[in-house]
Amino acid sequence: MRITDDSNYRNLLLDIQRIAERMQNAQSQVSSGKRLNRPSDDASASADVVSIDAERATNAQYLDNAASAQSRLEVADNALDGVQLVIERIRSLGQLAQSGNTPSATSTYEINQLRDQILSAANTVFEGQSIFAGSKTDGAAYVKAGNGTVSYSGDSMVTKLQTGRATSIQSQIPGDQIFSGSIDIFQTITDLMNAINTGDKAGIQTGVTNLGTLSQTVSSVRTQVGGLINSAAAAQSDLRQTELTQVAQLSRLRDADLSRALSDFSQSQIALQAATAVGARVSSISLLDYLK
């Protein structure tokens, strides 16, 4: 083949361009730490990154939801723990009154205080929400009227939070399943105080029995809440596991293999040096140098 000056330069230029392109590619991988800098770097990996990124964002929200459910349930459990102690105390005060050992005024004074404690527990607020008011969380669950009667102003809705694609966890238990179900705790206590005041033994007996039932209700709700806390915790650990897998997948898909990128870079650097050196040599050889 006849070689001309023109083709020497053209080949040199194309080679240098291609090497420079490879160098730039390696350089951007090193500086960004990413293998995928644009979708065309690897279209199917980029598409996978989109799906996994989306799942990861949704997963993070599920994790938040599960944590929020757990916090709510723990607050509820704490409140109910207190309520159970108070019920037991009222029950024993009732039993004492039944045996006639304490002055009725002393008993009813304390019972009245304890009733307010239960009311305040039933109106427990978490992050501005009444956790025992069903879905009507922005108001108090139980309202005490001027005459002392307490009524439920929540509803019977069971609130859940989404903790997975197809799973949700109950985060709140409405008050009408605890304090004002088949037996109303506040009415029971009011009736008990009246019975003590009037010395109505049968009435006191009914009150004490009802309080026993209520104590069992609270206890069984606490068992339910404990179960829910466990599943919220389990959901979180599952979601964290998923998150770790997703992060690993993302890293595999889009993070640059630094050692490879660096070796690519130095390889192209050597190639570029060689190409320019040879190019300079070739163009310096001319017949003219030998004709004097």
Added chain:
Amino acid sequence: MSTLSSLSTALNSAMSALKASQAGLSVASNNIANVNTPGYSRQRIMLQEAPTIGDTISVGTGVHILGTEAIRDQLIERRIWNETSGKSASDLTHQSLTDIENLFNEAGNTGLLPLISNFYNSFQKLSTNPSSPELRQQVISSATALTQSINSRANELRDMRTSIDRSIGEDVSKANILIGQIAEVSKQIHEAEATEPANDLRDQRTSLIKKLSEVMNVKELDSNGTYQLTTGNGRPLVIAGTAIPLAVGTSSGGLTTVLSGPHDITSEFSSGTLAARVALRDQTIPKYQQSLDQLAFDLATQVNQLHSVSYDQDGNTGTNFFNPIAAVPGAALSLQVNSVVAADPRKIAAASQPGGTDNEAAIALGNLVNATNPPRGTITDQYRGLVFQIGSETASVQVDFNQHESTLTQLENMRASLSGVSIDEETASILQFQRAYQASARVITTIDQLLQVTLAMGTAGA
């Protein structure tokens, strides 16, 4: 034959040799001068021995200069034009696809995907406390960020398409100027070649056609003294020195069309920037617009369907979250949060019961992130498809461009190997003619001395 006449014959042939050497030197010098001229084909001097004379012994009468010939292979030139069209088309397509790719690049921090996720997650957050004004406001903010981001991408696609449409007209003007020049040069070639080959004009025409090839692929027919240049599909551009310029029209849809006489040839081009622009305008960009429109349409429709049967904080129902979108085309441009809802976050329907206090609709709206819309899948699936499509298309055009570039370089090298100037070769040729010139000059000096001897002989004899 007399001595004098044979000496003068020798003098004449030495003179012709001097002329031939001079001509050879000037051809070599011209070649060197054009070593870097694009499209230049090296020339060679064509010499022929002069006819013999004499009756007893025949002697040649020197050398004839027939002219110069240019060394070129029209076949290689045509392949170069072809490859030039292919390269310029894939170069332009690659640039535009890179622009589109930037709109859907999730590698940086400005992607669309986080906004999609945030939007659905904002409903999930709202489900943890549906009566919170902050969480309601957050739903509006993340929805607005999403709609604005989709709108601006749709806007950019539309602007890109408009500017490409404008460039089609500019391409045609550029082509018409070149067609006019090619016609003019063809006319000159026709006139000049009545006497001798018009090497420089042919080089000039070849370069002009190469420039025209960047705009469109062309075919050349040069036979029986009639020169024709047509589009790849055979529409005439130059016939026998007359330019037949293309014209620009407007389609019923308001887009630029390319006309050859009465024929609309807009979609006839198979390569060159014109073909690339038409394909981008009519196929590539509309395809991405359609994907984005479909995504926006499905997003708004799904959310509205659920939102309009759910209850807001005041127990009202029947409100759309997004302004309802009637048709898929243009959906991405018009996607917007219903201004009634945007102005009053209490109007977000988070509840599934008329009481308006529960969180079930908020959960359901958040769960739409996983709602499939057969056959297109979830909104994220649709976006994934879009990213894959732009990524693979850009990558394949890049490969295409590299191939054209390599082939073109190879062809240019083949051309250079045949038609390019080699300084070494020309130096050798200068040396060759220099020596021939010196030898001829020597011959003339010798004949001069012999003639003097002959003339002195005459004087002595008289």
